[in-house]
Amino acid sequence: MKHIKVLVTGATGFLGFRTLEKLIDLPYISEIIATGRTLKETHTVHHPKVTYMLGDLSQYSFVEKIVTNVDYIVHTAALSSPWGAYKEFESANVTVQQNIIKASEQNDIKKIIYISTPSIYFTASDRFDIKESDPLPSRFINAYATTKRLAEISLENSNIPYIILRPRALVGRGDTVIMPRLIRASDENKLKIIGNGKNVVDFTSVANVVDAIILGFNASPAAMNQAYNITNGDPVCIWDKISLILTLLNKKAPNKKVSYTLAHFVAYLLELRSKLTTMKEPTLTVYSVGILAKSFTMDISKAKKLLGYTPKVTTDEAIHEFCEWYTSI
Template identity: 60%
Template sequence: MKILLTGATGGLGFRTLERLIENPKVEKIIATGRVIRPTHFVENSKVNYQLGNLEDADFVSQLVEQADYIVHAAALSSPWGKYAEFEKANVFTMKNLINAAKKHHIKRFVYVSTPSLYFNGQDRFDVKESDPLPTAFVNAYSKTKYEAEVALEKSGIPYVTLRPRALIGRGDTIIMPRLIRAFEEGKLKIIGDGKNIVDLTSLANVADSIELSLFVGDTGLYQIYNITNGEPVKLWETIEKVLSMLGHEMNKKKVPYSVVKFISQIMELKAKLTNYKEPALTTYGAGILAKSFTMDISKAKTFLGYSPKVSTDEAIDEFVSWYLVES
């Protein structure tokens, strides 16, 4: 088995590399990304890094020609930005990969999507893959990730789409680091009542779900799967725990969600009317921190054989140990 892994230089990418090189059925992994970071580099005879831009159709074709399976984990991920930028990074790259996959007869395509397309600004519990999506997506990221999902579904290529929620653990450069920076800048305050419950997902568990997707039988193909740790936690208690482990004491002042949402809307409007620079606070960001959000993973358990092996506490411990060394 020869695998093309996009986004291989990111947090999930390098954890997936670590997982796949241990599988004796995997002969070679073409690992692609923009820039290699020493903290996210895997040195192994099975791994061949080839850096470049997935918006370049010729480069993509050259990559795909060397593989028989694709794992697409690369994306432009941000709560803010112009649609055209996300369309190029998330939709055009998917179309390049699909075209190359058809040309070079790829056997299977595993796509790492996002559950942010479920977001509707309300508390949501046990969301299933079959539940109706919002009539309008919250941002360009969610919209383009969904468009990429649809393009893959229509391609005819055997596929598995994964929607992992809030990735944490060793190698996380997004979720916890952003919260830590907000704390250090004095901008982190509890939004709402602080009792909201959310799903988090260990990077190791997502890597496991990717490996399962590569080997699942025919009954597991042409499906979308929610992926989480399967143990919802109180978000602000978890944030406080991480900060405490790093020697910080969190400010427990609470700000009403309605106030924060209104301010974020004003900030977004100002940004759109000026230079479109990402505001300090977005409506999506406020909602994620204030609202409960959990997902049903029974489908992944039944058809993928997915079972979370790394607990949230274990993922937090490994993140803190890694962060203290690398930051």
């Protein structure tokens, strides 16, 4: 592969900065434009190949500027939250995608690697070995899932060669969202085991997702214009791993249980109250209850076959990596 110039969106976030760390070591990548909203020292990569250009991707003029002379785009930027106003998700996930596609088509971009979400599969019920070809729900669980699927469709209908990755529950150094949410809930004595505590789920080491992105750079023609599930390929009991994280951080693991039915009902009432008043995110959402109470595993055989994807970092290794980083910041 000849030398290429890469744009990474969301480069100041968890997956984005971990991607930058790996891309700088690839000899065929000559330059990286890294974009985000705000630089944080913990998530900044200092290297001659990396140029940060901060701005708002919902503004087409900014997107047009950063896409000029780029070969590949790794699009990790998104509004990812279980709660919020639909228009905010639409702007961050759909409008931004449309801006990137428009600018890409005008600048002869060779490939877009888009980070989507398995939330589009979520039905608030136990699901096992979900394949990319399985029917999607007739109605998505929230605005995040809805707009991420719309963003996928925009890319699928474009003239740009693409790869869509759907990584499940990222874990590792740099996570400021998933694990910190659970830690805060524990610190506030709000974390209870929902359901029987035996539900199994997939996690994904952030390092494995970065590997999948790099495999996307070198994907064969047969692997292009496809969506791929990405996980560690080793489903685990979610509550065992939550307990492990809290134990490693010298915090008390949850031992109190609440039934799924009760938690779901309370979340529904909290959401209703929020919609009728402030629209502030409630302490419990229907989506988060389902994530913590239901089994959710995905089939990654397609990524293994077409991309050559092999998970290298285990869930426990990623958890230890996160905990060491979290205690050091």
